[in-house]
Amino acid sequence: MTVFLRTGNHFTNTIRQAVFIMLISVAIGTAVNLIRPDGIPFVETWSMADKLATENGDTMAIPLSEAAALFEKDAAVFLDARTPAEYDQGHIQGAVNLPWHEVDNYFETVIMTLDPEAMVITYCDGEACSLSHDLALFLKDLGFARVKVLVNGWTLWKEHNLPTTKPSS
């Protein structure tokens, strides 16, 4: 009997304490964000297009049609920001693999060989993939003048049957 009573108490306590801990977290989290000078807005619209907007209102995103036109004229370098394994399974024809997660290892072999004035187009896969965006910003900081991001690049490229390189197996 005592054990049953204790069990009941235990569960009531659990709920009460859990709710209490959550309320404190909400209160402190909110208060600290209001006070700190580098706080962030409580509600913000999150979309890839917003993330790609530059300070002067331009966007780093490039439409597929433009990217394809540049590809045809061989006027742009395509950089695949995905992992080497994903790159090996297929990529935009002529694209160079520059995995964002290991970008330091590719500094000499890839980045140093690129012309800083050349048009560079980064891509990865999926509407939400941020690798190409992170890579593009990184290259911009390094002094590359013309960097664009082809959002959801790999999927779009395949869907429009544009030239790809597939594994030779």
Added chain:
Amino acid sequence: MPQKKLPYDVTLTLGYHFTRLVMAGVFIYASLDKIIHPDLFAEAVYNYQVLPGYLVNLTALILPWLELILGFCLLINRWMAGASALTAALMTIFVGLTLFNLARGLDISCGCFSTATDENPITLLTLARDVLFLILSLGLIILLFFKNTRSVGKIHKPSP
């Protein structure tokens, strides 16, 4: 009537305190970088692609504090019933999210212990680590339940 502690009880007690302190360390350590960089953590939350846009920042602002306060409760051994339940609930969510994003092949940063986006992509190791923490937090719930129900039950027993 004073009862002699059985080796069984000693092991349970030691296990309880060990698990409690490990999870306290994990949660406090995990919260700090996120609290310092809410903007970067918001980006990590967004990259997981599971929450609607308007919940991203709120989550990024509150979740790290929840982790810190939970870690603190575990550290000072207070509100343990609530804290251990929330710890297990959070670990379940983290394991679920890692599984979900591994399964759909989303290449994103973990944002688990650090908000830097160029390192720590989620991998099977991340999943293994999260599962280990989930097991520990479930163990903590069980140990605590024993501690809270069984030992007190004994004291109330009428002495022969």
